[in-house]
Amino acid sequence: MGFGKGCHLHLIDGSGYIFRAYHALPPLTRASDGLPVGAVAGFCNMLFKYVEGNGSRTDGVPAPTHAAVIFDHSSRTFRNDIYAGYKAQRPEPPEDLRPQFPLTREATRAFNLACLEVEGFEADDIIATLAAQARDAGGSVTIISSDKDLMQLVGGGVEMLDPMKNRRIGPEEVEEKFGVPPAQVIDVQALAGDSVDNIPGAPGIGIKTAALLIQEYGDVETLLTRAEEIRQPKRRQTLIDFAEQIRVSKRLVTLDGATPLPVGLDDLEVRAPEAEALLGFLGQMEFRTLSRRIADHLGVTPPAVEAPAPAPDTPDTAPEVAFDAGAHTCIRDLDTLNDWLAQARALGTVAVDTETTGLDEMRAGLVGVSLALAPGRAAYIPLAHTEGGGDLFGGDAPQPDQIDFDAALAALKPVLEDAAILKIGQNVKYDAKILARHGIRMAPIDDTMLISYAQNGGLHGHGMDALSERYLGHTPIPIKPLLGSGKSARTFAAVPISEATPYAAEDADITYRLWDTLKPRLHRARVTTVYETLERPLVPVLAEMEMTGIKVDRDTLSRMSNAFAQKMAGLEAEIHELAGESFNVGSPKQLGEILFDRMSLAGGKRGKAGAWSTDAETLEDLAAQGHDLPARVLDWRQIAKLKSTYTDALQEHIHPETGRVHTSYVISGANTGRLASTDPNLQNIPVRSDEGRRIRTAFVAAPGYRLVSLDYSQIELRILAHVAGIETLKQAFRDGLDIHAMTASEMFGVPIEGMDPSVRRQAKAINFGVIYGISGFGLARNLRIPREDAQRFIDTYFERFPGIRAYMDDTVAFAKAHGYVQTLFGRKVHTPEINAKGPGGGFARRGAINAPIQGAAADIIRRAMVRVPAALRGLDARMLLTVHDELVFEVAEDAVDTVIARIREVMEGAAHPAASLSVPLTVDAGVGANWAEAH
Numbered sequence: 001m002g003f004g005k006g007c008h009l010h011l012i013d014g015s016g017y018i019f020r021a022y023h024a025l026p027p028l029t030r031a032s033d034g035l036p037v038g039a040v041a042g043f044c045n046m047l048f049k050y051v052e053g054n055g056s057r058t059d060g061v062p063a064p065t066h067a068a069v070i071f072d073h074s075s076r077t078f079r080n081d082i083y084a085g086y087k088a089q090r091p092e093p094p095e096d097l098r099p100q101f102p103l104t105r106e107a108t109r110a111f112n113l114a115c116l117e118v119e120g121f122e123a124d125d126i127i128a129t130l131a132a133q134a135r136d137a138g139g140s141v142t143i144i145s146s147d148k149d150l151m152q153l154v155g156g157g158v159e160m161l162d163p164m165k166n167r168r169i170g171p172e173e174v175e176e177k178f179g180v181p182p183a184q185v186i187d188v189q190a191l192a193g194d195s196v197d198n199i200p201g202a203p204g205i206g207i208k209t210a211a212l213l214i215q216e217y218g219d220v221e222t223l224l225t226r227a228e229e230i231r232q233p234k235r236r237q238t239l240i241d242f243a244e245q246i247r248v249s250k251r252l253v254t255l256d257g258a259t260p261l262p263v264g265l266d267d268l269e270v271r272a273p274e275a276e277a278l279l280g281f282l283g284q285m286e287f288r289t290l291s292r293r294i295a296d297h298l299g300v301t302p303p304a305v306e307a308p309a310p311a312p313d314t315p316d317t318a319p320e321v322a323f324d325a326g327a328h329t330c331i332r333d334l335d336t337l338n339d340w341l342a343q344a345r346a347l348g349t350v351a352v353d354t355e356t357t358g359l360d361e362m363r364a365g366l367v368g369v370s371l372a373l374a375p376g377r378a379a380y381i382p383l384a385h386t387e388g389g390g391d392l393f394g395g396d397a398p399q400p401d402q403i404d405f406d407a408a409l410a411a412l413k414p415v416l417e418d419a420a421i422l423k424i425g426q427n428v429k430y431d432a433k434i435l436a437r438h439g440i441r442m443a444p445i446d447d448t449m450l451i452s453y454a455q456n457g458g459l460h461g462h463g464m465d466a467l468s469e470r471y472l473g474h475t476p477i478p479i480k481p482l483l484g485s486g487k488s489a490r491t492f493a494a495v496p497i498s499e500a501t502p503y504a505a506e507d508a509d510i511t512y513r514l515w516d517t518l519k520p521r522l523h524r525a526r527v528t529t530v531y532e533t534l535e536r537p538l539v540p541v542l543a544e545m546e547m548t549g550i551k552v553d554r555d556t557l558s559r560m561s562n563a564f565a566q567k568m569a570g571l572e573a574e575i576h577e578l579a580g581e582s583f584n585v586g587s588p589k590q591l592g593e594i595l596f597d598r599m600s601l602a603g604g605k606r607g608k609a610g611a612w613s614t615d616a617e618t619l620e621d622l623a624a625q626g627h628d629l630p631a632r633v634l635d636w637r638q639i640a641k642l643k644s645t646y647t648d649a650l651q652e653h654i655h656p657e658t659g660r661v662h663t664s665y666v667i668s669g670a671n672t673g674r675l676a677s678t679d680p681n682l683q684n685i686p687v688r689s690d691e692g693r694r695i696r697t698a699f700v701a702a703p704g705y706r707l708v709s710l711d712y713s714q715i716e717l718r719i720l721a722h723v724a725g726i727e728t729l730k731q732a733f734r735d736g737l738d739i740h741a742m743t744a745s746e747m748f749g750v751p752i753e754g755m756d757p758s759v760r761r762q763a764k765a766i767n768f769g770v771i772y773g774i775s776g777f778g779l780a781r782n783l784r785i786p787r788e789d790a791q792r793f794i795d796t797y798f799e800r801f802p803g804i805r806a807y808m809d810d811t812v813a814f815a816k817a818h819g820y821v822q823t824l825f826g827r828k829v830h831t832p833e834i835n836a837k838g839p840g841g842g843f844a845r846r847g848a849i850n851a852p853i854q855g856a857a858a859d860i861i862r863r864a865m866v867r868v869p870a871a872l873r874g875l876d877a878r879m880l881l882t883v884h885d886e887l888v889f890e891v892a893e894d895a896v897d898t899v900i901a902r903i904r905e906v907m908e909g910a911a912h913p914a915a916s917l918s919v920p921l922t923v924d925a926g927v928g929a930n931w932a933e934a935h
Contacts, residue, residue, distance in 0.1 A: 003139055007265075008063070008142065009140070011068055011127045011144065012145075015070075015072045015123050017047075018043055018100070021040075021043045024042055024460075038100075040104060041287055044285075047069075048297075050163075065139075067268060068130065071115070072117065076120075077122050082252060086197065086252060088198055095835075107281060110277050110278045114267065114268045118259055124149055128255035128256060128259070130261070135157050139265075141157060146160075152186050153182070178211060179215070186254050187210075187219050188211050192205060201245075202239060203238060204611055206610075220246060220250050224247070273298065282294065328509065330380055330497060330505075331379050341415045348422060349373075351424040351511040352371060352431060353508045355370070355500065356434055360679065362655055364434065366434055366437075367383060368492075368504055369381045372509045380505040382500065383405050383408055385398065385494070385495065386494065396493075401497075409440065423446070424448065425511060428445045429539050445539060449467075450535040450539070450667060454827075457827070462668045464511065464514070476507070476510060482495050525828070534827065539667070541865050542865075545880060546665065548880055549660030550699050550881055551699070552650060560694060564691070565643065571636040571639070574632055578629040586640070592604070595622070646685060647695065650698070653679070653680045661699075665882070672829055673829075674858045696935060702890065706927050706928065707891075708888070708889040708927050709888050710887050710900065710903050710923050711924050712885040712886075712922075715860065716854060717767055717771070718920075719824075719853050719856045722917050723807060728746060733919040743763040771850055771854075815831040816834050816835055821848050823859050824915040825859040825863075825915060831848045831851075861887070865879070867910065871906050872903075876895050877892065888934070889903070904925060908921045
């Protein structure tokens, strides 16, 4: 059909798809010849999702009558002739991505989609031209992209769709982002510039200021003509001095709507994929799973693709049973529930998921429970859905046809606590805590999130949605449409049961399928021991700790908050006096103007938006030069952060019923195995400052109890000495010497007795810095010494301890050869960027060097924590917190000595028998009425 009124054109930003696919997936090569195809695989999945969804779109976007995928032809375009620096700072594409560019064009044609690129022009120009042609022909257009540069095209029948967020972008959304309607976007961009594309704009003018100026003057040319009218002197002078640069910037950001195209709109008519061509291409790429999915979609038999022996971490994403949300059951009576539970007993496995009114496990209400017995066999048990969405027990009327809450839990409890039935969950710690609050101690458990984490740490995320898309080829039902947002937001309790069932049951179904897919791979990846000894047994230990919580004195926090406010006010007065005027100390922009414009201090640097940088490093450099004002600002910032992050925020986290703060630990957050603490984060309270120590005084023991802290001494340095084979350091640890003084003595040839504290401090900074791959520049900043001195210290360190350099080189070489590094306990930390060039590669190499050390330390404290419950049996003591290398306990006063002795024995022996360290682990202990006294 010819393009005209009633037609709808989809323009897909193909280049955006490619880079999204490349960065979203781990490196993948074709088994037969090693050709990189990871980006092509992701690109094909996106195109299939697009093609598959067009027949039943749920995003409100009209299905296309015409469509095209648009690509950039090359990096050089006509804009480079306008401004030589355009996109000059952009790095070259990664080596393994380059050969995939032509394959994505082949993939587009294989899907029977029009594929367009024009030499000398960008994809955005082609999109602008086609959009204009379609609009002029009486049709409408959807641009499938999140690129802000395309927002100038919105309006008059043209809209955008952000495929990542499934969010439509019309004139209102554009105005929300830029502060002006789409027709004025190029004027705002011309003023604000763009650091990503190296468009200069007007120095010091950002999007908000640019929008205000365009709102007042209408367009850039009018603004520049009337620049003398601008009241602010600096802004006025900028517009006068940089007028031509702003005009050039406008030419750069304006899309060319008259790009010469090799085809017309009529050539873009939507055509269904041809099975032979598409499956032939996928077969060449050796995409077995995608071939099966698409063959099913097209109703044909998939071609036979010889499957090479899979690598341990190679995804194989074909679900054996197709997803069908309509096939899931809603259990509304006890007889049906008991039948499902009987089947769970017979099978010995069941996936479990809970639905609640919130994310805080200690406060959220239980709304329902989902079960899955096999792929495709899942059910939802609604328990507390209400008409009003409030608490069922607070008076809101229940939705009809739900099992009595207590009766359902009574039926579930024996199965969920049965040691012969494995309960499978995704982030099962959350569900275990929710159920524990209702008297159900769910065990034993398997956790698909942690199964993935043990195999793929460093490769990708481990959330259910990401794992489902990667390993099952299925996008889960999103929760946001069910809960709404803004004023219309509701809890899951208010969701009608008919809508809740497909979502909730699918979660359990996906969890079971992930377990079925990923659990067998633990053995192939040789990380079964990691999962079974470090990850799975930690879940109930952390759950118990988190539910116990730590007592926090609200009055102490309130007094500290007031004291911090007074101290901030005093510092502000001092800062204003030093500046000679009042200004907003919390405004980086105003501070930069004071320091570098009015006071003319040396060393100022402007950021990408043109404003002076006033980050901590800049202020520390100025303070080191003897300037008082930046030093006082640093003090003010530290107090302000402590006040907002801790003394104020912690009060909100005190549970109204327990009087305690219940943090939540993330097991799979860090690639190295280190635990993270959230809601609130209790791991970053400063310990070296007086104010940080004061905050710890608010964490107190209950009456009749004491807080006991046990902390590994220099565990990472001990592991470094072991893995790098540094005999001098190992002997020092065996002899119980001051390791930093010993290092200083070895490096600088000075005796330990009577050593200058500054020399020891330098050695300490190097000892710890070398673990993290510190540079001469970084050490110079830490020690406030010249860079050449710092580099000389590092060089001397490696000369004195050559085994450390050898360890680093060997570790990086291993990572490059295998794509991962490994701890003493078998934990794999993958390093997909290890061969990259530039800053990314440097970061990856430093991470590879550090991971076996930090990872081993994390493994050791995990091993200790798993053994703690047995060690505390029979004692009136509870483990409350873990902070990196420290464990904190609440102990009855008469049991303190016994607990310290038992836990010290556990911690110091935690590495054995899995690893025989050649250095001893030592643990320091402290006791007090509060955390500060105990640390």
